[in-house]
Amino acid sequence: MANVANLEKRLLDLLDKKSSFVIALTGEWGIGKTQFWNSFKKKYNDQFKLRKYAYVSLFGIDSLESLKYEIAVKTHEVNQLEDRMQGAKSLFNKALDTVDLSSIQGKGLSLNIGKSLITSALSSLVSNTVICIDDVERISDSLSFKDVMGLVNDLKLEKNCQVIIILHEAKASEQFQEYKEKVLDEVLILDDNLDILETFITDELALDVMQLFYRTIRVKNLRFYNKVFNNYQKIIENIDSLSKTSKEYILKNLLIIRWIDEFQPEIPLDDDKSSFKATLDLFHDSNRNFIIMSDDDFLNQSDKLKAFRRYLDAFYPLFLFDNWTTHIISMLTNHDISEESIGNLLKRDVLSETKLQDELAHEQVIGEFHSLELQPDFCERLYYSACTKIQKSEMNNISFYCDILENCNRADLAQQLENHTKQFIKNEIKSSQSKPSIDNWYRFGRQPQDRFYDFIKNEIKNYRISNIKSSLISTIFLKFHDNNRNGWDSSDKDIISMIDKDILKELVWADLDDKKYRKHFIHSILLHPVLNEIEGKREEVRQWIIELLNEKTSVSPESEAPIKMWLSSTDNLTKNLF
Incomplete structure (x- = not known):
């Protein structure tokens, strides 16, 4: 050589x-x-x-x-x-x-x-x-x-x-x-x-990571490393007090993303006889949404994603493709790694030292499990890591972590994790502004022996909106009106059932783009199909609207003539609803 x-x-x-x-x-x-x-x-x-x-x-x-x-x-x-x-x-x-x-x-x-x-x-x-x-x-x-x-x-x-x-x-x-x-x-x-990397990579940590990438992935293009290093410097100089571990996390993600984007590498599949070209499309689903490729989703990934992660194993075991990485891709593809763009990420708490450390700790503990080499305090570290994942993992994964703890003779930690998870589920469903779907918790389907599925179904069955926002109801009726009375969803029934006179008042006198069509908009409210699915609700809404119109004439006498003429021509909003 x-x-x-x-x-x-x-x-x-x-x-x-x-x-x-x-x-x-x-x-x-x-x-x-x-x-x-x-x-x-x-x-x-x-x-x-x-x-x-x-x-x-x-x-x-x-x-x-x-x-x-x-x-x-x-x-x-x-x-x-x-x-x-x-x-x-x-x-x-x-x-x-x-x-x-x-x-x-x-x-x-x-x-x-x-x-x-x-x-x-x-x-x-x-x-x-x-x-x-x-x-x-x-x-x-x-x-x-x-x-x-x-x-x-x-x-x-x-x-x-x-x-x-x-x-x-x-x-x-x-x-x-x-x-x-x-x-x-x-x-x-x-x-x-x-050896040439040493001539322009001036950061010792960055040099170590890039040399590892060079030796394992065998990318030799110096222009590539120079661009990655410039991107890396722009990011870390805008984040105070990042640890060494977090800087490594950022740089490894940058190397992998730029490598895919610039070289579209050929990745071998399991049979070693075929391969596929890796592009950033690999990380999008059929609806062009990013696939969050965390450790606990590994078994649910496609064959290509699994092959890609195995290919990277020597450089980055169980490569994480998470929300933070999604933002890195966005910055690179939009050619915007400015101080302002980094500042916006920080404001949204996308780049957070705590989050990074939690992700890395999770990667470590799951890596131990898959490698069959558990280190001291494994159960305690898995329990803590699983608790940080409750809000963003599929329930299949949390259930699996409970299984691991039980099999490690820590039923106490398994029960605590299950209790925490169920309380989180109850709070999420209770505070939801619309009836949740079981699919929100099981994007890849239910795994056998999952311990949360029936619990979630029961919570959804008993779901009732407790604190409805008037803006949400307004959005439903405005959408129906703006789409020529075609845009409606029967699942809005629970929300519309919560409408009262105060909410209706905000809706009737909403600031419309074209105020001369207010009568047409009020007709749209009365014609919304979901009102007919709630016994007595359409008539209740009609009576409230009449009361609100009459109240308007009391505070604005100049509006009395057009309001009375309109109510007369529609027989109090029962006919001629165009």
Whole structure:
């Protein structure tokens, strides 16, 4: 494996001599070939035996003369931080650009003025020079690869230059293979750039996590790590007093999410004969909602999600895809990792040290159970962790935790957990503004021996709204009206049954977008189908509306005429309800 240390040693052996050569430095996209070379040049600058140096990128160069010119202009002494002759060379360049060749030729003068003149004037600078030619795979269509390799060969043989060509061999011109044997003395392949991470990842914790990701997932693209590190810094600098564990949690999620988004990796399935491409769509259900992939949902996940988590196991055992990770995805896909966006997350308590620590503690204790290696105080830690999960886990999972505690001979903790859970269920159903559905508690269906299912069904059966909000009733009637009297749901029956005269008063005199249609809206209230499902309710509502209209005439006498005319034409709201 050609890692940084091995390549540095080989390059030093070559450069330690004054003899000429041509070598190619290759590697896959983003592995850091140019960064490696620049770092090497800076680190071992004093050991270059040839004392002149030039770096040229082929990107944007469209002719051989332009390439020669660039090499000549860029050549300078190795021990100079910059070329001291660059100013003079720039004057040549500026003078050339001001020459109007068509004007001169129009006067009958036959002058051959071009970059070749300056190249000739400067060519003496190029001999005995270390020359790096980068971006060979991005060569212009107007520049012949054959000519470039011919020039490189001349620099080696005629000018005694040491030439290093940097390219992604798999993407280079097919002609490269032809000239590879004729011109190149050696091909050096950079295929392990782990050490380069240390040159730009300045945070020790981040470096450790990224090196682990590199070794286990084998992503070698340095641009990828640089982007993740920038994202990570922007997030943690806006959160005070994050622990080391929480910072690791954030960075691991960032690495995984960016890896999926940028590379769409192929993940092997169980049979090892097939695979699938992982994208962020993997974490959405058929309705485009995020699938919360917590530890306790593992057994309910699809085969692809299970395979994905197993693939990550060496880097991030039982990878959590939770609400916090959902917000990270949102920030990345919307290209918004600003201080303001982080501040908004903090205000909504999405990023919370306590929450992060609770999630990590839960991950640890469940990991012990699945690995069959329980650590001291397992039952106590499972009990505490399960209590933090009651509000957001499926009841199947809480029931399973109770089973674990019982099987660990801690029936006392199992009973306490069951009691806490049932009390939470009762409070949630009691405070609900609409009749709950059993599906809210069992998204993936009921598991055998679940201890909460029948309890929840009974609580829902006995459900009664105890503290109805007038705004909720208003929303139901306004929705029916705004949808041309089509938007209604029979499950609203329990809510509508709670309507009284005070709530109706707010509804009748609600601030409508178009007040001239108030009569039409009041008719919509009386025509709502659910009123007919509640014995006597439609008539009760009609009587209340008449009373409210008459009360209006008492406080606003100017409204008496239109109100009485309307009640008369509808026979007190019993007919002509359009």
